[in-house]
Amino acid sequence: MNPNQPPPPPNWPDRLLNWLVAPHLREEVLGDIHERYALRVQRLGERKARRTYWREVLAYVRPRFIKRKPQAYPNPLITDMLRNYIKTAWRHLAKNKGYSFINISGLAVGMAVAISIGLWVWDELSFDRYHENYDRIVQVAQHGTVNGETWTGSSLPYPLGTELKTKYPNDFKRVLKAWRIQDHILAVGDNKLSITGEFIESEAPDMLTLDMLKGTRAGLQELNSILLSASAAKALFGDADPMGKVVKINNAMDAKVTGVYQDLPHNTEFHQVKFFAPWNLYVSANTWIKEQSWFNNFIQTYAELQPNVDVDKLSAKIKDIKHKNLGDNKEQLAFNFQIFLHPMSKWHLYSDFDKQGNNNGGFIQYVWLFSIIGAFVLLLACINFMNLSTARSDKRAKEVGIRKAVGSVRRQLIGQFFSESFLVVILAFGVAIGLVALTINWFNQLADKQMTILWENPYFWLFSLCFILITGLLAGSYPALYLSGFQPIKVLKGTFRVGRLAAIPRKVLVVVQFAVSVTLIIGTIIVYRQIQYAKNRPVGYNREGxxxxxxxxxxxxxxxxxxxxxxxxxxxxxxxxxxxxxxxxxxxxxxxxxxxxxxxxxxxxxxxxxxxxxxxxxxxxxxxxxxxxxxxxxxxxxxxxxxxxxxxxxxxxxxxxxxxxxxxxxxxxxxxxxxxxxxxxxxxxxxxxxxxxxxxxxxxxxxxxxxxxxxxxxxxxxxxxxxxxxxxxxxxxxxxEYAEKFEAEERIGTLAGIFAALAIFISCLGLFGLASFVAEQRTKEIGVRKVLGASVFNLWRLLSKDFVLLVIVAFVIATPIAWYFLNNWLQKYTYRTDISWWIFAVAGGGALLITLLTVSYQAIKAALVNPVKSLRSE
Amino acid sequence: MKRTFLGEFEEVVLLVVAACTEDAYGVIIWEQLQEQTGRSITISAVHATLYRLEEKGYLSSQMGGATAERGGRRKRFFTVTALGSRALLEIQEMRQRLWQAIPQGKLQLIGQ
Structure with a gap:
């Protein structure tokens, strides 16, 4: 080393400059600043020079240095280029029909699953939002403690409603007592029907903001009145006008129809209620109700709060209202009753209470679960796309080389690959929407919903757009960034080889795919086992006939x-x-x-x-x-x-x-x-x-x-x-009736099963594509091996081995994850099945079998090709 | 062409480039400036001014050959263009006119 050579300046500021300063100025600026640094070192010593160096460098942070030189050549119109991209993309799709089919169908299935789940989640989250007072409606409920365990219930004593209303008029706008929702017999002349309805105090239509088709919301104020839903009115009166007609309820109460309201939508808690009748009417027919004291829990109580009243604070305020009214009844006092308010926003998704009386979730867990599954299924489909694109990069590499040689800059190539991926994604989205439209009725049946595709909802389209954007970017990013980075000289000379490392991300992605699939298979089996276990439980009586x-x-x-x-x-x-x-x-x-x-x-x-x-x-x-x-x-x-x-x-x-x-x-x-x-x-x-x-x-x-x-x-x-x-x-x-107790679990099981099947399907599609690609790439190798005497079995083993290994790795990853989540799920049930090892064995074996079937087709096809043909070409 | 104004610092930089006996590039110009004005100047200010003058057409530049020091990086040499020298001369002429217009003895009075 030259002794006169000054010590090099600090590294970091240089990097900053390299990144900051426009390329056309970089060389001279760096040169000058280094030279100057050398001068300073001579004059002031190294320490001082280093200290001032940073200040010098930072002085370059100004637009004049940062601004890049405008391009020397004019940009062609963006639409021209775009048209070219799309044309090329289209030709690629048309040329490789097999790949295109795998890509588009896999993505479409993944998107259809994601859209269906999205609609389902939307429906769940918008539960009860139909009511305008959604934020202020509460149900009054209570906790009681028996032998150290707290239970929670909504059956309440008769005097409670009145007590709440008179004691806290500034907090409650209205408090409504109601009988529980159940079937009643409505008779009009000889037409007798069993219809679900609710007896509730007269302000209910205002609280629930019923949409009145006939009559007014004040219709329940008379004692002998009834409000019918449109569907109940149709069932009872046909096309005749029901207003003012008399309906006999349970052969005991006469009620005049004072209004008809639009049926409440399926995603409301009151959707089964097809008529509302006055509470006082029910009490007049069941006079024993009035005689009930604070000791008997048997009626429902709903309330609407005044604006700006905090539910939790009010809950804390009223919690002892029942306890205080129990007098000196020791047995009742021992229950330590705590009254609280359960807001409408929690009725559906947060309805579970643990043994300490804490609100610990409920259906929201399934909303989360399915959101995650939906995201994963979509991810699987994106992975297919990425894998197939990168696997084919060998073929596309030449194209990239030529494009670069004739003057494409990297940005244009990135644009090209993205427009290709967006074309595929948009096509897939179209197919997915079609699939969803076809299957939504079936899905509704399965999930017990009345969902529709929200054609007119701007949010739906906004979500869809984001969806396309995210999927397109996710699926297209890897090929776009990876392929566009190829060096033309290597590619065109033919010295370019996709290195061993290039296959690693692809392998990782396959492992992710199969880990998700295996987890879903294990989940499905365990959910079914749990249902079966509970179904086989001895019930202690005979349900037959x-x-x-x-x-x-x-x-x-x-x-x-x-x-x-x-x-x-x-x-x-x-x-x-x-x-x-x-x-x-x-x-x-x-x-x-x-x-x-x-x-x-x-x-x-x-x-x-x-x-x-x-x-x-x-x-x-x-x-x-x-x-x-x-x-x-x-x-x-x-x-x-x-x-x-x-x-x-x-x-x-x-x-x-x-x-x-x-x-x-x-x-x-x-x-x-x-x-x-x-x-x-x-x-x-x-x-x-x-x-x-x-x-x-x-x-x-x-x-x-x-x-x-x-x-x-x-x-x-x-x-x-x-x-x-x-x-x-x-x-x-x-x-x-007994079978209905399994409905929720069976629904989860069926849905999990379907999603597992789809996940497997998508993964296998991808694997099929990859296997065919690998077989194609190794055509010559297989030919040579055959000539040297390899048997079909040898070749099959050679080609399948890699994939089988990946599936085994995926299985090893999936097992603890599945065990962890399902064990947690099972803890919810007191009477539960055990997770035995054979479930994992079956899931792993199944995944392996499916993999082998998928890969073998391609492997055997490749192994059977006459080596004369494969070696003669080129 | 409409004459562009020269700022004070720009004028000094332009003069330094014109006065340079050897090939003028960033570090040399900066050294001269420090020496002549006695101010402490960052090199980025010098670079910024040089590029601005080049944009205005008062300076032209070309890259030199590879160098042994400064990591082999090339230097950019600046020379004053015809437009640049005319601008300098015009400024000097104007100053001259103004100097001559000062009544005798007044400057000393102000100077007191």
Whole structure:
């Protein structure tokens, strides 16, 4: 090294200058500044020179140096160039029909999935937003604590609504008491229909901002009035004008139609409600309601807040309102009731409460889950596009070389590849919209929705545009940036080889694809297993041929014995019995039970069900000990049948014959039955007590096991028509009702299955393309190998090996991820299946098999080619 | 052509380039400037002014050959164009006229 050579100036400022200063000035500026630095080092010493150097460099940050020299050649009109790009792109698509098909169909399927999921998410997020007071409507609810566990419920005592309204008039604009939404019988002359509706206080139409087609929102202020939805009005009155006509409700209440409103859209909580009738009308027909104290939780309470009232603050303010009104009833006080407000914005997506009473999500988890799946499926499709483009870069490299040689600058090439990718994306989007339009009805059915493509919604188009943009950029970025960087001289001389490293991103992308697919397969299997597991759970009774009919009018109570006898006479009915609620639901919970050896601190909270003596025989109770109720023993009216869970809860050794006091009155346990699954099949069975005293609301009918339901039903119906002509025969099958408990899980399972299948499909499309490309690239090699004596099997193994390896890596990555998420999901259920190793084995094996099938086609095709042909060309 | 104004610093730079005995490039011009004016000047200011003068047509430039020092980077040499020298002369002429117009003895008075 030259001793006179000054030390080089600091590195970083130089880099800054290199990047900052326009290229045509760079050389001289850097030269001068270095020379000057050398001078300074001589005069002032290195330390000082370095210190001032930064200041010098920063002084170059001004537009004069940064501004690039304008291009020496004029730009052709942008549209001319664009036309050329699109023409070339089009020719490429037309030339490689196979690749184009794989690209476009893969992308289209991915986009269709993403659009469908987007519509679904939109629908979920816009739930209840139909109501103009969306932000201010709340449902009043309560937490109660039993033996350390908090439950949350919306059934509330009768006096609560009035108390809230009078105590906090500045916070509540209105507080509305309501009966729970259920079916009622509406009759107009001989036309009797079972219609879902709600009895609610008269301000409801204002609160819910009903869209009145006839009449006004004030229609519920008269006692005997009813508002019908358009669909209910049509069903009851046909095309006649319903206004002012009288409807008989449950054969007990007369109501004049005072308005018709537009049916509430499917994505509102009240969408099943087809009529609103005044709360006071219901109370006038059920006078016992007025006598209920703070102890009985049985009605719903909705409220609209005054503007600018904070829900959480108000919740905190009113939380003790019930507790304070319980007087000195120790048992009630022990529940430590906390009243709170559940805002409408959380009704649908955030409806779950944990055992501490915290609002811990709900359906929103599925919204997230499917959003993520949608994004991944789309990503898979983009990966295909990127992989196929880069894999074919060898072929496109020559084109890039020539374009560069005749004067294309890099920016133009980037533009070209992007316009190519955008062309494909736009074509795919068109196909995707078509696919969505074709499948949306089917998807609606699957997801229980009424979604439409939002043709008129500007947001939809805005989203679509962003969507195209993002997909186009994502899918096109890699080829555009990678291919345009080739050096023409190498490409055209033929010395250009795509290095070993070039294939690595492609391999990584394939691994990502298969990791996602395998995760989805594992997820699907586990969701199905969980459903199957819960379905196979012993339910403790016999659902076959079991019908239930609600006692919807007084006639049922007075004529039950006649009905039972007549049904027996038909010869198709095995037994008929009554109960307070359906076999698939448990409506009432009660405390106040005492037994010998009870821990005084234990809160004795049992599910309770009133039944008639034949109930056990009708539903097929399975007795563990003791006997069923019987009409032969008069003492059975003071008898209990309990389930095993109740025995366990009470800690009784020999339960049969034990005396249990309910509010002081003695009852004797006559029998113990196997747990009967009445509520969620995923949860443990609630300790339940069955007895004979109390109100009965449902009729259960068991068809003889050797009689087909289709034969029995007409006969049963004719009996009902004869005995109780005033009420339409409306029934459910218990097994169908029970199956509905799995609806949510089954929906998730089906959707996950479909998405997994699509993900696999898209991944395989990509793999198929890649395999064909690899086979094509190695044509000569295969020819030489064949000449030297390689067998077809050898060649097949050679070509498949790489891909199989990738799938195995993907499987190794996917397994822990899938395990983690599904284990979390399963924790939600108390009664849950285990995640066994064979699920992973099946998923991995399946993925491997599909991969081999996909790759083998190409591999064998390539291996079978006559080497004479492959070696002769060129 | 309409005459463009020359700023004070531009004028000095132009004069320095004209006065340079050897080939004038960034560092030499900057050194001369420092020496003549006694001000502390950053080199970027010199570069900016040189380019501006070139744009205005008072200077022309061409790249020199490769150099041994400064990392082999070439230098850009500046020479005054005909337009540049005319502008300088015009300025000098105008100054001369003004100098001569000053009444005798006044400058000393002001100077007091």
């Amino acid at each position: 079991l019908l239930q009919v609600r006692m919807a009018a007084d006639d049922f109570y007075t004529k039950f014995d006649v009905l039972r006898q007549e049904l027996k006479n038909t010869g198709v009915v095995f037994e008929t019995a009554q109960s307070a609620s359906r076999a698939t639901e448990l409506w009432s919970n009660n405390g106040g039970f005492e037994w010998t050896g009870k821990d005084p601190s234990l809160q004795a909270d049992f599910g309770t069900l009133t039944v008639s003596p034949e109930y056990g025989k009708t539903v097929g109770w399975q007795f563990v000990a003791g006997r069923d109720f019987s009409r032969d023993f008069a003492s059975d009216s003071a008898g209990f049948v309990v389930n095993e869970a109740a025995v366990k809860f009470m800690g009784l050794q020999k339960p049969v014959g034990e005396i249990i006091r309910r509010d002081g009155q003695p009852f004797r346990i006559v029998g113990v039955i196997k747990d009967m699954v009445m509520t969620s099949p995923f949860e443990p069975v609630h300790p339940t007590i069955f007895f004979l005293r109390g109100p009965l609301n449902w009729i259960n009918i068991k068809i003889k096991p050797n009689v087909a339901a289709s034969d029995a039903l007409p006969k049963i119906e004719s009996v009902f028509k004869k005995v109780i002509p005033s009420v339409p025969f409306d029934y459910d099958f218990v097994d169908q």
